Amino acid sequence: MTIIHPTAIIDSRAELDDSVEVGAYSIIGPNVRVGARTRIGPHVVIDGHTTIGCDNQFFQFSSIGGPPQDKKHGGEPTGLEIGDRNLVREFCTFNCGTAQDAGVTRIGSDNWLLAYVHIAHDCQVGSNTIFSNNATLAGHVHVGDWVIMSGFAAVHQFCKIGDHAFVGMNTSLTQDVPPFVLASGHPAEPHGINIEGLKRRGFSREQINALRNAYKLIYKSGLTLEQAKQELAALEAAAPEAAAAVGLMRGFLDTSNRGIVR
Numbered sequence: 038m039t040i041i042h043p044t045a046i047i048d049s050r051a052e053l054d055d056s057v058e059v060g061a062y063s064i065i066g067p068n069v070r071v072g073a074r075t076r077i078g079p080h081v082v083i084d085g086h087t088t089i090g091c092d093n094q095f096f097q098f099s100s101i102g103g104p105p106q107d108k109k110h111g112g113e114p115t116g117l118e119i120g121d122r123n124l125v126r127e128f129c130t131f132n133c134g135t136a137q138d139a140g141v142t143r144i145g146s147d148n149w150l151l152a153y154v155h156i157a158h159d160c161q162v163g164s165n166t167i168f169s170n171n172a173t174l175a176g177h178v179h180v181g182d183w184v185i186m187s188g189f190a191a192v193h194q195f196c197k198i199g200d201h202a203f204v205g206m207n208t209s210l211t212q213d214v215p216p217f218v219l220a221s222g223h224p225a226e227p228h229g230i231n232i233e234g235l236k237r238r239g240f241s242r243e244q245i246n247a248l249r250n251a252y253k254l255i256y257k258s259g260l261t262l263e264q265a266k267q268e269l270a271a272l273e274a275a276a277p278e279a280a281a282a283v284g285l286m287r288g289f290l291d292t293s294n295r296g297i298v299r
Contacts, residue, residue: 042079060097068114069102072121085133086116090146093119099129105158107135107176120146120164127152134159138177145182163200172204181216183238185231199289201238203231213293215255216285217248225298227256240282247272247279251286256299266290 041047042061050067053059057071060079065071069083072091077083081095085102095101102117104110115134118141129150134141138159144150145164155173156162162174163182172186175193180186181200190204193211198204202214205221205228214220217235219228230252235245254260254268269287273280290297 054091066102086114087119087133088116089119090121090123092122093125094123095125096127098127099125099131101125101129101131103130103132105132105135105176107137107158109137110135110158113140115158116141117144118142119144120148122146123148123150125150126154129154129156131156132158135176157194169206183234185234187221193295196295197289197293200285201231201234203234210298212296212298213289215289215293215297217282218252218298220298227252227298241278243276244279244282247276247283248286250276251283255286255290255297262290262297 040058042059044061045059045063047065048067051065052070054071054073056074058076060077062079063077063081066084068086071089074091075089075093077095078097080097081099083101087102113136115136117131117133132142135158142158142160144162147165149167151168151170153171154168157174157176159177160174162180165182166180166184168186169188171189173191177195178192179197181198183201184198185203187204187206189206190208196210197213199214199216201217203219204210207223208221208225209223210225217230219231221228230248232245251269251272254265266287269283273283
């Protein structure tokens with residue numbers, strides 16, 4: 038049976054799986070759907086057109102699915118989608134999207150979102166990420182899989198962060214971070230490949246060496262980005278065991294609108 042504290046306020050139109058737990062004084066709005074075995078702690082507010090998957094855990098005082106903090110928002114029924122097995126710690130704020138973009142803010146699965154994390158309207162966050170305390174995304178930010186955001190890192194609107202990237206503590210990020218790159222500073226600067234993270238995730242020595250060479254082509258060779266992309270294509274052909282990873286970096290350069298940290 039659903040375990041709901043008697044002080045919780047849940048709209049009769051909300052859809053909660055029978056195995057959902059809701060703590061004291063939490064509030065759940067009419068357009069919320071919550072999947073199996075998700076645990077919602079005390080003093081949590083979940084509102085908006087919000088869909089939450091299975092096996093998530095929300096700690097106290099989080100505000101989930103609130104309207105976007107965007108002056109262009111005119112009350113349109115935009116949404117928030119959260120996947121499975123996410124850990125959401127105290128005082129997190131995740132906002133719904135806007136009609137001017139995707140209309141939906143999305144957060145994948147298996148993420149650790151620690152205290153005071155803010156994910157603004159229309160952000161698209163992948164899976165297996167870690168957001169340390171007070172990491173903040175402005176609107177329209179895209180974050181790939183396996184990204185680590187250190188404490189107090191802040192990301193400007195419309196930036197992109199590629200898979201397996203690492204953003205250091207107190208970093209001010211106003212440009213895109215390619216996959217696998219470690220960026221930190223105020224403003225952010227590149228500091229090599231996220232080698233330790235790649236080792237932990239099982240990347241081979243050959244793959245890591247190829248990514249190091251890719252990094253050198255982008256950042257150390259003096260080439261323009263167009264020239265570097267051509268050299269990356271040659272590196273893909275020369276290192277088939279790392280072709281997918283190098284191709285991910287090359288493809289990211291093609292889609293970067295704000296320019297990459299350099």
